[in-house]
Amino acid sequence: MAVFFFDTSALLKRYVQESGSSWVRRVLGIPGQRIYVSRVAKLESVAALSRRLLGVSPQPDVFAAARQQIELDWNRRWQIVEFSLDLFAEAEEFAERHRLRAYDALQLACARHVQLTTARVGAGPFSLVSSDFELNEAARREGLHVIDPVEAG
DSSP states (O other): OOEEEEOHHHHHHHHSOOTTHHHHHHHHTSTTOEEEEETHHHHHHHHHHHHHHSSSSOOHHHHHHHHHHHHHHHHHTOEEEOOOHHHHHHHHHHHHHHTOOHHHHHHHHHHHHHHHHHHHTTOOOEEEEOOOHHHHHHHHHTTOOEEOHHHHO
């Protein structure tokens, strides 16, 4: 089966309807997929959803449902990539080399870690799933296969 690392821009498409959500939900619905996310993705998801769903046009019921689903997924579904000093050091290199924002550099370091780790054990083809243009370009330059759910369909 395939191995996917979802950054926050792609992960959010599971919780709110937007361009690319159908593709994300279709992929997540396939049994046996290995889905990795970074530890920071939960914080980024909650922050983005609270800004979007509790801001100018509040939708507290939609936020509560999304928040509950995040907790369920976090506890049962995702394989969490924990941070290490090595990941932070690699993220610093990526930030400098590709002029990435801090969390994007950290996401790229985590994705690269998953790619290398799963390749060693023959876990299947790896893809970074992201709708962040700058992160996607940096990941491609680093040799990662990237899928943008908006482009994928």
